[in-house]
Amino acid sequence: MSKTEYNVKTIEWQSDEVVMIDQRVLPLDEKYIHHKTWQEVGDSIKTMVIRGAPAIGVATAMGMALAAMQSPATTYEALKQDLDAAAQGLFITRPTAYNLGWALQEQAKIYNEPGDPDDIRRRLKERSQEILDEDIAMCVAIGEHGAPLFPKGARILTHCNAGALATAGYGTALGVIRSVFKRDPSIMVYADETRPFLQGARLTAWELQQEGIPCCLITDNMSGYFFKKGEIDAVVVGSDRIAANGDVANKIGTYTVSVLAKAHGAPFYVAAPTSTVDLSIPHGDHIPIEERDPAEVTHFREVQCAPSGIDVCNPAFDVTPHENVSAIITEAGVHLEPYSESLAAAKKGK
């Protein structure tokens, strides 16, 4: 797959800087932020300049490479100390995304072995680029595995953004949709807006528009209406973490969509790389759910839309139980119940 196929550059190295498209200001503004330190990368993860579990993984790996470059250490021990501190700082930015911890472990494999500091610096940067390249390749594989699941002319609902912007490119759920569209241009996509952060309205609608994939934007509470009218044939979403039994943590609202899909007999697919599968967690109750700033709910960008002082809940994710998941699509294939077996086999195969 050539690079020119991608209209969207989510994150990349430009010499020794990590450059990210600022996803907070899309789709009205296309702004790129340059990062010279791991702290800047951490801030960008926390404030959602970059979001989406696979993209966060890439950013984390690059952040660790920046940490190595920043460090004035001339000995292995001093460098390792700085890298451990950076890893701790990056780890706490977003608690739900499993790829974040996975990327830290990947980089730790390099710097946990004593070696020449400059050699470690070089290898951390190389590995972060590899993770980016692998991520795109995985997304394309996910798309190819997932595409045959959809009927001709499918009307597909997706929630949040699991697109090129949530990954290094191509996307997981939107990767599947891209692959379906290549085979069947008669499909259409319902993108729900995904309050409070509006990833659907701002990012998914924008990506689909860039690709020329027919898309209808709806608010989150409209999907039941379209399910009831028989106008949604299937759902595909991404994931931030998948437990060993197939329980799926994803953007808040995913669980509601899964209940609607089940009630209306529509298949509910999850698309994610195997790096999102956390076999150490037996089921979804163990997945930490991040609670975010109440202002995301009381405000719509800078516009206040609720009375001052009102109590707010703002869980950023929910867990869809595996019973509501028709299949999990990874780069290794299409996995079915019992997920405890199929996911373990997929991880082992890697």
Add this chain to the structure above:
Amino acid sequence: MSKTEYNVKTIEWQSDEVVMIDQRVLPLDEKYIHHKTWQEVGDSIKTMVIRGAPAIGVATAMGMALAAMQSPATTYEALKQDLDAAAQGLFITRPTAYNLGWALQEQAKIYNEPGDPDDIRRRLKERSQEILDEDIAMCVAIGEHGAPLFPKGARILTHCNAGALATAGYGTALGVIRSVFKRDPSIMVYADETRPFLQGARLTAWELQQEGIPCCLITDNMSGYFFKKGEIDAVVVGSDRIAANGDVANKIGTYTVSVLAKAHGAPFYVAAPTSTVDLSIPHGDHIPIEERDPAEVTHFREVQCAPSGIDVCNPAFDVTPHENVSAIITEAGVHLEPYSESLAAAKKGK
């Protein structure tokens, strides 16, 4: 019930002007709009200065009284012609709210009988005030009938705003909540924000705050999360039109909430005056669903949040089938399945 119990003045006569609180700018701004013509009232209904089926009914009745005052007619025939034109103009402002047509019929009973024009003018104004007073009395009765349905310390989800602002005062669904709270101050309310127009965030949260009723604001897609955690004991919503079989048209998103309530075994109550029940419509498929301006979805007030040119669907209402409705609470009592019988009896009793 004394007037001083109401903090909220939704709509009232001030000499020969109809004054409405502008619900588009709440909760940040408390602005009142004065109407001297039925056309201005029609615009305010259409643009949602005033909304909520019972409140629209009151506004419509007052609009007809204004139409009579505006008319220079000196003969009955000339006045009737002007009033018929006004009725047609008001009828098309919001197609789903049944109380709108009901209020027009109430006023037509007066002006369809030949009489002295000034006498008709006086009686139309008096009847509109009666409709307002009756509406408040009905809401209080709905609240009293509904309150015993809720367990001690109930955590109640409501969708949209069926409060004092949606009625002449007190509210239907929020009237029930007000009555429950009077008996049991340990309850709390989840108010979902209700995109795209944010009646929950802007109006329900504000009303509950005014009353000191504990309230937690969530986005629409979070209710599944709280149902799954067992943190919602019951749902109560209003309605814009109820078919003879108990199918309930209400703000878009209501159906989704009903599916979630059913999936989690929580009762789903609808609170509305019998004037909302339309026995001429056998079931929900016959209820017209208003499609509103796409800009409500792509924008948040003046802030654009979706790419320009994106396709949008914006159905303003959905229909919850009677199977998902645990009970319908009217001023006549609590009605259960079979609704085709219980609702007909309730209407007859009026």
